[in-house]
Amino acid sequence: MKTFLFSTCLLLIFINASGQTKNEVLFQAKIENRNWDHLYIKDTDYNTVQIIDIDNDGLFKADLSSIKDGLYLLFDGTEYFKIYLKKGYDLxxxxxxxxxxxTIKYSGTGSDINNFLAKESAYEVDYDYGKLSSAKTNKKIEKLIAEKEKTAIHRLNANPNFDKEFVAIELGAYKSHSDELKKYYGELREMN
Structure with missing residues (x-):
């Protein structure tokens, strides 16, 4: 009888531990002062890929297993913020x-990368773009943009355990952002 009970307990523990498969992406959000009763997950071209409705407990819950691994935008009706989703995440x-x-705080599997993205968003909002606007030469603009990109890469590299695919996506995003800034501020300087 003791063997049977012990075996049953082990089986239940195993079933509970393997309840989430590596192909699932579980997501739950508790938002105070929410803007809408829906959260939208959008791709980086702003196309909606999934809508998450609020449940009876005031939570947004979803299984996002149909979504491919990668970077997305979470839209709460007013604000967009980046979110990285990957099979096996339970966010x-x-x-x-x-x-x-x-106040945004992620917990669960995948929280390290998503908390990093939240901090990066704050850095971006706080960045002094006035320095770029007041730069007198294209060379100075390019130097300031290179410093901005180098600082972002340093913050990213300070997290050696991050998913390699995520790191590659972020490095590409930093390069793309730098190229856009060079183009915009170069054209702005030429108009003045």
Whole structure:
């Protein structure tokens, strides 16, 4: 009888531990002062790939297994913020929509990368773009943009355990952003 009970307990523990497969992406959000009763997951071209409705407990819950691994935008009706999703993730978000940049917090599997993205968003909002606007030469603009990109890469590289695919996506995004800034501020300088 003891062997049977022990075997049953082990089986239940195994079933519970393997309840989430590596092909699932579980997501849950608790948002105070929410803007809508829906959250939208959009691709980086702003196309909606999934809508998550609020449940009876005031939570947004979804299985996002149909979504491919990668970078997405989460839209709460007012604000967009980046989110990285990957098979096997089990993400929980808490935040106050009135102060989302200051309060967004991820927990669960995949939280390290997504908390990093939240901090990066705050860095981007706080960056002094006035320095670029007031630069007198294209060379100075390019130097400031290169410094901005180098600082972002340094922050990324300070996390050696990050998923390699995520790191590649972020490095590409930094390069693309730098190219856009050079073009925009170069054209702006030429007009003045």
């Amino acid at each position: 929980q978000i808490t935040m106050d929509a009135n102060h989302f940049r200051e």
